[in-house]
Amino acid sequence: MSPRTKTSMNKTAQKIRKPKLAVWKFSSCDGCQLSLLDCEEELLPITEYIEIANFPEASRASSKGPYDISLVEGSITTPHDAERIHQVRRQSKVLMTIGACATAGGIQALRNFKDVKQFISAVYANAKYIETLNKSTPIADHVFVDFELRGCPINKLQLLEVINAFLNGRKPNTPASAVCLECKRRFITCELVTHGALCLGPVTQAGCDALCPSYARGCFGCFGPKETPNTSSLSTYWNSLGIKDDELVRLFRGFNAYAEAFRRESEAHEK
């Protein structure tokens, strides 16, 4: 995080260059960019302190790099993308990836467990014009990433927090501990313990404020593995309660299927 230009706080702000922010899209559904647009009320105040220089989802107007901060959505799935991400990196002082696609390969990384050629021939009439990579990979596999913001989609409050922290030269408050802490701080009764839900909260990184448990659903793991995730203990426990391996494979093979800890866990239960 580079500190903001101090003087932009006072009246000379207009004359001083505001930090430039760019938003980039790779293979993704655009949901994370929508989280930024969803900041409706907060978006205008943000533009007081930051110049949104490139954000195709919001506006066709764009100004040239270099950019002080780039938000990258989406994973790398084509040879062209694999080139383009280097261009983005070259133009960005700080590069931040947002969402499960950019940080873990996304749902499209389900292809990584199979042969992509078979999918192509099943889906397209003519495979000749399809240029795709064998695997969907996170941005950090290709270029250096300064900060990763998790989620499918990201939580808009966390996004604001990270932009805010960047502007003020402070550490963002985005803990890597379990969803369970958020559950308990909100007094949500545990779905796993009271109803036997297959909740991934104990191995998933916080950040959603326990969204699914607050609607009486187990956590789907869309923020990816937490710090020191003990996925094998949770699987062993569920196995002992009679949960079958193929169900465990499905559980861990969601939006973050290709995140290291979840990938290893699903592979361990695949016959």
Place this chain on the structure above:
Amino acid sequence: MVGIHLKTLIFERSELDHLVETLKRRDYKVIGPLLRGGAIVYDEITNTSSLPIGWTDERSNGKYRLKNRDDAVVFDWTVGPQSWKRFLFPPIQKIFATHKRPKGIDLPNTKKQPVQETVPAKYAFLGVRPCDLHAIAVQDKVFLGGPYRDPVYERKRSGNFIIAVNCRQAGGTCFCASMGTGPKATSGFDIALTEVLEGKRHYFIVEVGTELGGEVLKSLKCLKATDENLAALKEICEKTTQQMGRSLDTTNLKSILYQNSEHPRWESTASRCLTCANCTMVCPTCFCATIEDVTDLSGKQAERMRKWDSCFTLDFSYIHGGSVRASTKARYRQWVTHKLASWVDQFGTLGCVGCGRCITWCPVGIDITEEVRTIRENQS
């Protein structure tokens, strides 16, 4: 068996409504048990109709289920996922706000005026179990016992009216009898109730713990307890003691844990532990918090927030260069040895009251009593 009390009375079940009424008239915010999300939790109540009448809880390792009973007993359950600490030590609390001046920052003068000026709610807690009375006493030591008193806790704790309820049955993960904290309340309450259902007769035996307790009871129709009532009280408490789902031998415990810091059991439990922190969040005595500073976009306003934290997170022991307790083994050992050993050095009492919440709400059912037993019986 009958503890220290000024006098013992009885009142009929219907008087419970009047008790809540009386407390409300005295400007208390009455907090009591109610059903929510498949568990018995605590929140504000306005009358007795929301109490979990006819419900009970079944608790085992990593499992909690509500069960309907065929009677109208009000307090035949033990403890749920929440404890009274949620009101006295809130999970998210603003400590102060500050703003930037041309030179320096404004800080609230905490000596002149309290951090938050709003008149605090005066809590009346209805249905505090004996183990939880002890948990409150433990947190009193933590937050108010030393030279630095916690102003938030102090404000929330002051003027509490505590209605304890003795346990008619123990839960599957309870071990208060081992810890000397239950199943009968002996101190720390204004009044303590024991619920009795004898055929058609449904009444409460009332022990008065403070003058204020006696005062409040004056608005209720009470009778002096008879020898038979006292015998019923004794019998209920003895029966509950026999029912304890768990036990924990505390003899020499502190030195056993200190001497076995490299016991192989720590490592094998670490392979099961998810470091999810549920055990510490539900524990009524755990008091750890982290501080988060937040700013507005301009950087002119800032707030300091205090949030529940746990020795199971990596951030908890992070100092320059890394986390001190990087391994799960180190984190699990910290939790158990803090509760049962170093707490004694720190506060002169054990940090565990035997409520069993950590066992019930651990997603993989890790059981502190079983861990301690294994280490005690196989000392290295």
